[in-house]
Amino acid sequence: MSRVMIIGCGGVASVAIHKCCQNSDVFTEIMIASRTVSKCDALKEKLQGKTKTVITTAQVDADNVEELVKLINSYKPDAVLNLALPYQDLTIMDACVECKVPYIDTANYEAEDTNDPKWREVYEKRCKELGFSAYFDYSWQWAYMDKFKEAGITGILGTGFDPGVTSVFTAYALKHYFDEIHTIDILDCNGGDHGYPFATNFNPEINLREVSAPGSYWEDGHWVEIPAMSIKREYDFPEVGMKDMYLLHHEEIESLAKNIPGVKRIRFFMTFGQSYLTHMKCLENVGMLSTTPVNFQGQEIVPIQFLKELLPDPATLGPRTVGKTNIGCIYTGIKDGKEKTIYIYNVCDHQECYKEVESQAISYTTGVPAMIGTMMVVSGLWKRPGVYTVEEFDPDPYMDALNKWGLPWVVDENPKLVD
Ligand code: NDP
Numbered sequence: 567m568s569r570v571m572i573i574g575c576g577g578v579a580s581v582a583i584h585k586c587c588q589n590s591d592v593f594t595e596i597m598i599a600s601r602t603v604s605k606c607d608a609l610k611e612k613l614q615g616k617t618k619t620v621i622t623t624a625q626v627d628a629d630n631v632e633e634l635v636k637l638i639n640s641y642k643p644d645a646v647l648n649l650a651l652p653y654q655d656l657t658i659m660d661a662c663v664e665c666k667v668p669y670i671d672t673a674n675y676e677a678e679d680t681n682d683p684k685w686r687e688v689y690e691k692r693c694k695e696l697g698f699s700a701y702f703d704y705s706w707q708w709a710y711m712d713k714f715k716e717a718g719i720t721g722i723l724g725t726g727f728d729p730g731v732t733s734v735f736t737a738y739a740l741k742h743y744f745d746e747i748h749t750i751d752i753l754d755c756n757g758g759d760h761g762y763p764f765a766t767n768f769n770p771e772i773n774l775r776e777v778s779a780p781g782s783y784w785e786d787g788h789w790v791e792i793p794a795m796s797i798k799r800e801y802d803f804p805e806v807g808m809k810d811m812y813l814l815h816h817e818e819i820e821s822l823a824k825n826i827p828g829v830k831r832i833r834f835f836m837t838f839g840q841s842y843l844t845h846m847k848c849l850e851n852v853g854m855l856s857t858t859p860v861n862f863q864g865q866e867i868v869p870i871q872f873l874k875e876l877l878p879d880p881a882t883l884g885p886r887t888v889g890k891t892n893i894g895c896i897y898t899g900i901k902d903g904k905e906k907t908i909y910i911y912n913v914c915d916h917q918e919c920y921k922e923v924e925s926q927a928i929s930y931t932t933g934v935p936a937m938i939g940t941m942m943v944v945s946g947l948w949k950r951p952g953v954y955t956v957e958e959f960d961p962d963p964y965m966d967a968l969n970k971w972g973l974p975w976v977v978d979e980n981p982k983l984v985d
Contacts, residue, residue: 568593569643570595571643572599573626573634573648575606577879578649578726578768579649579933580925581932583621585934586937594618594619595621596619597624598610599624599637601627601650628650629654630657631661634660639665644668645669645943645944651772652676652772658671662719662721663710667719669719670721670939671724672729672935673702674723674729679857697788698782698815701779704820714951720948720950722942723954727932727935731935731968733818733956733957735910736750736822741962743906745901745902747829747899748828749830749897750831750897752832753835753892753911754811755837756837757803758916758926761886764842765883771873771874774846774870775855776816779814780793781797781815784823797813798810799812799985804911804978805890806892814834821957833984855870857869881925889915889916891927894911895910898983907979908977908978911975914927930972934968934971
């Protein structure tokens with residue numbers, strides 16, 4: 567029924583590709599295109615013979631629009647799923663516009679070189695105007711709205727778990743449980759243990775840039791920014807137990823603030839263990855999280871990129887990670903004139919994921935929604951020329967697909983609130 571090009575072949579892509587191959591009635595043909603073609607070939611080798619999906623592979627530099635256009639025009643996909651890094655969002659979007667092919671991703675644009683004076687000028691203006699200083703925001707991709715409309719193509723931004731499922735949960739809560747949502751607390755808990763003193767569960771460079779940035783939340787129509795890790799709460803997560811969690815800036819706060827009418831406060835919390843926080847602080851203090859190149863013995867290196875080489879590859883954590891994740895949202899608001907509170911969440915078991923697709927739950931909880939978002943587009947259920955985040959579409963078919971494809975969810979109508 568459809569032909570999809572998937573760009574990137576890392577931890578998240580590997581899960582999305584496994585799930586496309588399980589869903590071969592929808593994904594009849596896929597192309598895996600990435601920087602290191604040997605990884606694409608190895609995955610094809612593993613899956614071929616176990617699926618009806620026809621898999622081809624290709625080498626591509628997704629920083630290069632011309633190369634992308636050539637590849638897309640030769641394969642002629644019905645959609646492009648971007649599972650490379652946020653650095654490649656804009657080049658892949660440019661290529662999709664030129665080829666008039668729908669675009670889907672899981673993370674919003676982030677500049678690789680944060681010292682680029684042209685990017686810095688826009689960034690500093692945005693920090694002043696909006697009041698948060700994270701390196702990533704939606705403005706770069708929302709600027710493609712007219713180009714996507716003119717090309718007649720749908721662009722879906724952020725269909726991982728968070729952002730992604732958390733925003734679909736919000737659209738579902740608004741459609742079925744509330745007349746008005748007043749507060750949203752997004753809680754991302756990883757109760758898994760991989761046995762290493764320090765490792766990240768997805769791309770270390772992107773992960774550490776996100777976690778070490780100042781936190782921020784949305785309240786009464788504006789952003790409130792706080793020093794990194796300065797708001798801590800404890801929460802007793804269903805099926806995981808009591809965990810410390812910290813308030814972070816997160817990208818879906820920006821789109822939900824725009825798209826959920828009447829919302830008064832949106833916060834995002836993520837759990838971290840003490841070992842992770844101590845290692846991160848130390849690495850930050852010695853300059854290892856810096857994105858500014860340094861000269862070492864005649865060679866230019868970027869400290870955080872060098873650190874990535876030293877840390878365990880997130881894609882290898884699967885066999886050794888035990889425990890569960892619990893990711894979801896607590897909503898308060900009004901229904902039929904009465905106050906109402908609900909908590910929608912999913913629990914995912916690291917070892918169950920490994921048994922199914924040889925991956926840990928963080929890649930699983932991102933890769934499955936990436937497949938589902940792409941399915942919404944190629945099956946025509948979500949079709950609207952322009953660039954949109956997932957809460958702007960009908961959540962019902964997506965919520966059904968989560969139950970069917972490995973991420974079942976629960977609605978608790980009497981949850982404990984976060985202070
Ligand atoms: P990985 O580093 O494991 O994989 C990235 C892949 O992209 C690699 O295969 C890499 O190639 C490829 N790639 C990088 N640069 C290029 C390029 N210029 N041209 C072509 N291919 C390139 O990352 P993850 O799988 O952990 O993360 C993938 C995406 O998912 C990221 O954008 C991340 O932010 C997002 N994410 C979203 C989440 C959500 O819930 N919304 C949660 C977790 C992640 P190579 O193999 O050569 O390195």
